[in-house]
Amino acid sequence: MTAVARRAPATEIGVPGSKRLVDRVLRIRELALLVILAVLVAGTEVGNHRFLSGQGVKDLLLNAAILVIVAAGQASVVITRNVDLSVGSTLGICAFAGGDYLRGGGSPLVGILIAVSLGAGLGVVNGSLVSFGRVPSLVVTLGTLYIIRGLDSIWVGSREIVAHDLPAGFVTLGHGGPFFLPYLAIIGLAVLIALAFYLRSYRGGREFYAIGSNTEAARLAGLPIRKRITAAYVLCGALAGLGGALYLARFGNVDSGTGSGYELTVVSAVVVGGVAFTGGSGSVYGAALGALLLTTINSVLPSLGVSSSWEGAIDGFLLLAAIAVDRLVALRVANVLRRRNVRHG
Amino acid sequence: MTAAAAAPAPAVALRGVSKSFGSTRALSDVSLELFAGEAHGLAGENGAGKSTLVKILSGVYRPDTGRLLLDGQPASFTGPGAARDAGVAVIYQEPTLFPDLSVAENIFMGRQPRAGVRRIDRRAMHLEGARLFERLGVALNPAAPARGLSIADQQMVEIAKALSLQARVLIMDEPTAALTPDEVKRLFAVAEALRRDGAAVLFISHRLEEVFALCQRVTTLRDGQLIASEPVAGLTPDDLIRRMVGRALDTLYPKADAPIGEVALRVDRLTREGVFTDVSFEVRRGEIVALAGLIGAGRTEVARAIFGVDRWDAGSVTLAGTPLPPGSPTRAMAAGVALVPEDRRAQGLVMDLSIERNLGLTQLRTLHRGGLMNRRRERSRAADWALRLQLKYGRLSDAVGLLSGGNQQKVVLAKWLATQPAVLIVDEPTRGIDVGTKAEVHRLLSELAGRGLAVLMISSDLPEVLGMADRVLVMREGRLVAEIARADATEESVMAAATGQAAVA
Numbered sequence: 100m101t102a103v104a105r106r107a108p109a110t111e112i113g114v115p116g117s118k119r120l121v122d123r124v125l126r127i128r129e130l131a132l133l134v135i136l137a138v139l140v141a142g143t144e145v146g147n148h149r150f151l152s153g154q155g156v157k158d159l160l161l162n163a164a165i166l167v168i169v170a171a172g173q174a175s176v177v178i179t180r181n182v183d184l185s186v187g188s189t190l191g192i193c194a195f196a197g198g199d200y201l202r203g204g205g206s207p208l209v210g211i212l213i214a215v216s217l218g219a220g221l222g223v224v225n226g227s228l229v230s231f232g233r234v235p236s237l238v239v240t241l242g243t244l245y246i247i248r249g250l251d252s253i254w255v256g257s258r259e260i261v262a263h264d265l266p267a268g269f270v271t272l273g274h275g276g277p278f279f280l281p282y283l284a285i286i287g288l289a290v291l292i293a294l295a296f297y298l299r300s301y302r303g304g305r306e307f308y309a310i311g312s313n314t315e316a317a318r319l320a321g322l323p324i325r326k327r328i329t330a331a332y333v334l335c336g337a338l339a340g341l342g343g344a345l346y347l348a349r350f351g352n353v354d355s356g357t358g359s360g361y362e363l364t365v366v367s368a369v370v371v372g373g374v375a376f377t378g379g380s381g382s383v384y385g386a387a388l389g390a391l392l393l394t395t396i397n398s399v400l401p402s403l404g405v406s407s408s409w410e411g412a413i414d415g416f417l418l419l420a421a422i423a424v425d426r427l428v429a430l431r432v433a434n435v436l437r438r439r440n441v442r443h444g
Numbered sequence: 445m446t447a448a449a450a451a452p453a454p455a456v457a458l459r460g461v462s463k464s465f466g467s468t469r470a471l472s473d474v475s476l477e478l479f480a481g482e483a484h485g486l487a488g489e490n491g492a493g494k495s496t497l498v499k500i501l502s503g504v505y506r507p508d509t510g511r512l513l514l515d516g517q518p519a520s521f522t523g524p525g526a527a528r529d530a531g532v533a534v535i536y537q538e539p540t541l542f543p544d545l546s547v548a549e550n551i552f553m554g555r556q557p558r559a560g561v562r563r564i565d566r567r568a569m570h571l572e573g574a575r576l577f578e579r580l581g582v583a584l585n586p587a588a589p590a591r592g593l594s595i596a597d598q599q600m601v602e603i604a605k606a607l608s609l610q611a612r613v614l615i616m617d618e619p620t621a622a623l624t625p626d627e628v629k630r631l632f633a634v635a636e637a638l639r640r641d642g643a644a645v646l647f648i649s650h651r652l653e654e655v656f657a658l659c660q661r662v663t664t665l666r667d668g669q670l671i672a673s674e675p676v677a678g679l680t681p682d683d684l685i686r687r688m689v690g691r692a693l694d695t696l697y698p699k700a701d702a703p704i705g706e707v708a709l710r711v712d713r714l715t716r717e718g719v720f721t722d723v724s725f726e727v728r729r730g731e732i733v734a735l736a737g738l739i740g741a742g743r744t745e746v747a748r749a750i751f752g753v754d755r756w757d758a759g760s761v762t763l764a765g766t767p768l769p770p771g772s773p774t775r776a777m778a779a780g781v782a783l784v785p786e787d788r789r790a791q792g793l794v795m796d797l798s799i800e801r802n803l804g805l806t807q808l809r810t811l812h813r814g815g816l817m818n819r820r821r822e823r824s825r826a827a828d829w830a831l832r833l834q835l836k837y838g839r840l841s842d843a844v845g846l847l848s849g850g851n852q853q854k855v856v857l858a859k860w861l862a863t864q865p866a867v868l869i870v871d872e873p874t875r876g877i878d879v880g881t882k883a884e885v886h887r888l889l890s891e892l893a894g895r896g897l898a899v900l901m902i903s904s905d906l907p908e909v910l911g912m913a914d915r916v917l918v919m920r921e922g923r924l925v926a927e928i929a930r931a932d933a934t935e936e937s938v939m940a941a942a943t944g945q946a947a948v949a
């Protein structure tokens with residue numbers, strides 16, 4: 100009886116505390132990214148007054164939109180404790196597929212649909228291999244990265260698509276937009292909000308988190324694990340396909356090398372954005388902030404007169420810093436919880 | 445009870461079910477009938493097949509042969525989800541929670557209440573969670589994250605989950621191991637209420653008095669075989685133990701008296717904040733000291749700290765007069781400490797490596813010549829140990845994963861004995877291994893003590909503790925609460941200390 104009498108107040112005191120704590124940590128993560136972003140932008144603005152002009156902001160958003168979309172898809176895979184390394188290849192082949200259709204002067208909407216469907220189809224392949232083959236996703240998607248790139252090379256050969264081939268309406272989509280808001284950013288934001296809502300408020304979305312948090316428990320709870328993991332890959336592939344279509348619209352130039360190495364930028368954005376590789380935590384908003392931060396740094400460097408050769412090194416440093424912060428926070432939280440447990444016995 | 449048997453078909457029944465894992469026969473030709481409104485106990489030693497049976501009922505395993513009947517109709521569960529949909533809820537021995545999600549999400553995962561456009565209704569979910577906790581009489585916040593909950597609280601979340609399913613069949617696999625007596629009482633009240641409402645309850649516990657308190661029928665398993673299925677009324681605990689063990693207890697635990705030597709291991713005021721506090725004891729040469737207590741009492745953690753896997757915050761560990769530095773397994777090994785861990789599959793062995801390679805792992809330093817491993821010496825040493833411990837194996841180059849649980853445990857023991865330790869710490873040395881091998885492990889431990897080894901044995905198996913130990917140390921909630929001499933150690937005295945209660949007859 101004494102034990103229970105001691106425990107009851109413990110939960111009363113402990114629970115709101117731990118909620119506040121976890122909330123604070125999560126908020127800090129996204130807040131910290133926002134602060135870094137603000138400091139970066141403000142600092143650059145002081146040195147270069149054109150940076151925050153309408154055109155400057157527009158450029159920034161244009162540059163970030165595609166990365167945000169692909170990173171959001173990647174985040175949903177990483178939340179299930181998997182990874183999709185084939186997004187760069189998928190983006191490339193989807194961009195070319197969309198362009199190949201539009202070259203004949205088709206409807207932009209159909210072109211986008213083709214790219215998205217092809218991406219989703221490749222996602223089905225990845226998802227099936229990972230969930231049925233029980234092979235680590237890192238290896239599977241490394242394989243499909245090369246296979247898709249190989250198929251792309253065979254199909255495309257030395258052909259390329261240039262802006263001149265594309266319908267004017269489609270090219271406008273990649274550059275225009277009301278005021279300083281590009282269409283691309285609007286699409287990115289819409290995708291982001293929809294995906295975040297799904298992951299937060301739908302059974303399927305919560306099951307992504309559950310599977311990443313404790314796969315064995317998810318199995319015992321009777322969750323459709325294979326279905327969900329496949330769904331995450333389909334989502335990721337479809338968004339990579341969408342990214343491909345938008346890439347085509349923005350740059351108007353696609354060949355067999357498009358999107359090479361892009362997967363690493365995407366994964367960096369996701370990790371910098373606080374989506375843990377151990378699964379079960381993080382949000383697509385975090386991933387989007389990570390994407391925005393990486394993009395901003397890359398646009399800031401030239402306007403500060405720093406050679407763009409520094410880009411890679413700085414991205415890498417950010418990645419390590421993000422992981423170090425994650426680890427420190429996790430250790431601190433574990434310590435606090437451990438100590439609190441003993442206080443209340 | 446016979447009236448119940450004559451009444452409608454059992455809610456769930458197993459008929460002639462067998463299940464094997466590799467060469468190990470976990471269940472053979474077992475039948476079980478669970479009736480609505482009846483609590484059914486499942487008794488048996490560790491490794492008797494209880495958990496396998498539970499996992500068949502819950503859809504995790506499919507039986508090799510035999511049938512599963514739901515309300516008298518043949519059925520088969522394609523997975524845990526199918527069992528759940530058929531109204532079977534399970535509270536597992538080890539809580540299986542999602543640490544990153546909230547308590548309420550843990551309860552309702554996959555079945556969250558929904559509002560418009562099929563989105564999750566968080567408010568309703570939290571309200572429903574709070575209602576469940578009120579019914580269970582625990583003050584848990586449904587919105588809190590599951591990470592950091594104590595084991596007892598985690599178990600409460602599991603119970604709330606089972607409760608929310610409004611199951612027709614409730615299976616409880618040792619749910620009380622980590623609970624305080626008061627929490628056990630409340631759990632029983634809930635189970636009793638469910639049973640009265642017409643649920644069939646299957647209850648597994650090592651504490652026989654709980655089986656007698658809750659159940660109307662009891663089924664006993666031994667070595668995967670059905671021994672008896674009978675009404676509880678008219679049975680005595682001794683009857684049940686005899687059915688479980690199948691032989692007199694004394695022959696199972698042949699601890700021979702050994703001359704007790706000087707202190708080999710002294711632990712002084714050892715503390716790791718939030719895990720264990722102020723733990724002091726010593727183990728002498730030739731002595732087997734048991735560390736008893738409930739799951740989660742901090743016993744394994746103390747062993748890990750002594751061996752240097754985890755750091756300690758205060759206190760000291762002294763080995764034959766020399767202090768050990770904290771946090772260094774290498775130094776602990778060099779000083780003569782060996783730790784046979786609780787989870788041999790994950791921590792004791794490399795399952796994919798061969799027997800000889802596993803045995804050689806603690807010997808890498810003495811087995812190489814000029815930086816290259818001497819495979820021939822590794823093999824001959826392994827053969828030597830396999831003979832000494834009467835290991836049953838095909839070839840020494842077979843993967844350890846192919847051996848039975850008992851033989852795997854022998855490999856772990858041999859691996860550590862090869863380091864010629866002065867202090868041997870064994871954590872649950874016979875969990876999940878068959879009775880025969882269990883007796884061999886006991887004989888081995890006794891023999892080692894006889895040769896002057898100091899043995900610290902962590903065990904949740906009370907008969908083992910009582911049979912093997914020269915002294916019993918009992919931990920509760922991270923503290924050492926009792927030291928009981930062999931002569932005074934009884935199930936009652938140890939359990940009373942472990943649960944913090946005065947002994948109940």
